[in-house]
Amino acid sequence: MSKMKMGDGSIILRRNRPGTKAQDYCRWPDEPFEEMDSTLAVQQYIQQLIRKDPTNIDLILKMPENQDEGVWKYEHLRQFCMELNGLAVRLQGECHPETCTQMTATEQWIFLCAAHKTPKECPAIDYTRHTLDGAACLLNSNKYFPSRVSIKESSVAKLGSVCRRVYRIFSHAYFHHRQIFDEFENETCLCKRFTHFVTKYNLMSKDNLIVPILEDENTPGESEA
């Protein structure tokens, strides 16, 4: 599928063979989105863009023509949840149940963990893990997302609530583990990309975007803290 004839007749096989060095991992020539014909084309395309330049958020969020928007949003959210693992791993080292007994960002809200039958006041680290696990289950659910090339309208509606929940991980890290947040953000630009993403596709209200990530642009700064 992504085989491409080169000038010299050799075929590019985009695979990481065992023994590949870390620096060569996924280092293959870009494949144009039009030539990706697998069911995972959108994921391939998004990952290819991120690998190339994680800071080029506009390009990463620029939907190809004729792309189903539901699938585009869904695959982006999958990618966010996946990359949020990185933040969760860092938080595991510092965010202890003794110090962060509740999931909070600012003093305004205590977030209850929706992973349980009755929402619970989980410690922040558990909230983080449970939310990511819950998102993984929901986004891989055969019931709501049986296909990765077309998504029901009713299932697309579920993406917003996933966004709201996982965003709290960013906000908790930002307000309580600023150093971790900054390190992580410098490497990945994930929170910035996420904020642009939910703003662009109107998945969260602006009031909820409390991490002042767009301050150099035209969004309100640390306002309702």
Add this chain to the structure above:
Amino acid sequence: MEDNSLNHQNGSQMGPQAGAVGNNKQNEEVNTKSHYSIPGILHFIQHEWARFELERSQWEVDRAELQARIAFLQGERKGQENLKHDLVRRIKMLEFALKQERAKFHKLKYGTDLQQGDVKPPVIEESSEQGTDADQSYVQVTNSTWKQGRQLLRQYLQEIGYTDRIIDVRSTRVRALLGLNNNNGDHEENHNGGGGGGTGGGGTGLNGNESNKRASETQGRRTPAKKVQPSSLAEAMILDTEAAVMANLDFLSNTDVDMEDDDDMSDEVDIEQSDDMEDDVKLGKKALGDDVDAIALEVFNELNRLSEAEKKQDIKTEQTDWNKAIPKRPLGLGEDDNVDSSLGLGELAQLTVNNDAENTYEVASSKETCRKTWNAKYTLRSHFDAVHALAFHPTEPVLITASEDHTLKLWNLQKTVPAKKSASLDVEPLYTFRSHTGPVFCLAVSGTGEQCYSAGLDGTICCWNVPGANTDPYDLYEPDVLAGTLHGHTDAIWGLAVRGGAAANAGGDGQARLVSCSADGTVKLWSPHAKNQLQLNTYVSEQDGIPTSIDFVYDEPNHIVASYTSAHCVIFDLETGKPVVRLDPQLDPNVNAAARHINKIVCHPTLPLTVTAHEDRHIRFWDNNTGKVVHSMVAHLDAVTCLAVDPNGLYILSGSHDCSIRLWNLDNKTCVQEITAHRKKFDESILDVAFHPSRPYIASAGADGLAKVFV
């Protein structure tokens, strides 16, 4: 008048006979009264004439009755014709539904754009064909909008379950017809008997009946050819005609289906194989047709069964053809088409999971009756990216998967969520292991199942205490699950193997021994749970480059074997750190070693045998003592990526980027079963396979982010 004269003639013909009979009697009874009186003769003639008249009127009544029956049966035939149309239409509807299904899967496969381009046109084309086919006998309608409306209506009808209803209607009709027919048969017999009695004159009755039957037979034989011929005389003949009509009905519907099948195939499948299937279908149909011809009556009586069977048959033939197509298709294609075909293959496999299973079962049973075949049972979906490795718990129905999404997940196959519309079950993960900061490539579970080890791009080995099989997925975070991390490698780690554990003695101190191989060029031996000195030794083979995969040699407790990018394998002695045997592929110098890149190396649990999976589609078998290749075979259509040997050492499981996993009989190196399991992401498909050490499970891990378990 002619009738009359005929009767007179009849009468005169009969007269002498009857007279002779009477004569004899009278001769015997009253010999002396030798003279007939004129009035007596006249009286006799009058009497006879009256009798003949009576009979004639009876016959006329019979004839009227029969004509009524003919009319009735003709009406019945018309009903049959309508029924036939219904059946044909129903077949088309089923086919339309099938098309839709296919379109759906195309959609799944290629996305909306291509789907519309690829599939919709044939559907519409076909629908126009349908329209004309079904309506030819009614009116020649060429108005396309009308047809479209019809198509739409058909869809709606389908949605409200019209097809089901029509099946019911049909079967009741057929049943009614059957009952009616039986009555006819009885009736006919009675009638004949009555007729025989009516004619009275001994042998003549019988003769008459026989000739009647003969006549009806000849006419009956003629009728199937000219089925439009309206009038027929005897009931037996009518029966025949009906049977013929029914036979024709069979032919009609069959040929229709036949044609449709061909269309379908030419739409989607390449030529060779559609030829094959055409042959098959036609053969089947022909046999059926012959039967119908030979014993039309029987067929008529069995119509109910047949027509139902017909439906099944059609579906079945298609299914089997698909299934046949699965292994066949990729073989007939060139390199470039390969991928497409495997794509279609994946699609087909998805489409008919159960049929696939059936087919493999049949194949297997035809070869060897009691062999176990594997069917997909559990789908493990929760990873966001390719699943790179998986390993089973040594005793429990529990497995762990490692993924490029930086996590490992723990699954209990006994805690399932029933998936909708399929026989397979969904499992939700019990626990997510988070510590890696990059994709996880390899995984090993200790002999007790209490620990597992993982490593990947970040160059760190994580040692985990595996939570119990009944952990609450949303329990509190236990930092103790991560028992420790092993630092030492400076590049991505691609292979792990573990031996021993608390129970089994591996290194002499009752501790587990872990070996790892990394893109930094080293193989390292670890004692992962030691108090100090975690890293025991490092093994390097300078001439061979980077190790790609590693395993313990099971019949030599102190040996490990590692495969290298040079396409060589080296067996190391753990104690001395020196290479013991170098497995030499005896490369043709013209062949690029990279083409023979070894993706996976495994050792046989009991024999001094090493098995390697190669990028060049081969699986090679090596003798550990001589270091020579003992067998080499092309095993897949694309790079072989992973291998597993079953705990008894009788079978090998291999996975490949051609999207399939194959089970091999180690004894005769033949493929026992092939299962299409995963889809491609970039050019990767299946990344790992595993046997459960003590239970009948096998599993595959795919670049599509899924893991599947087969039972």
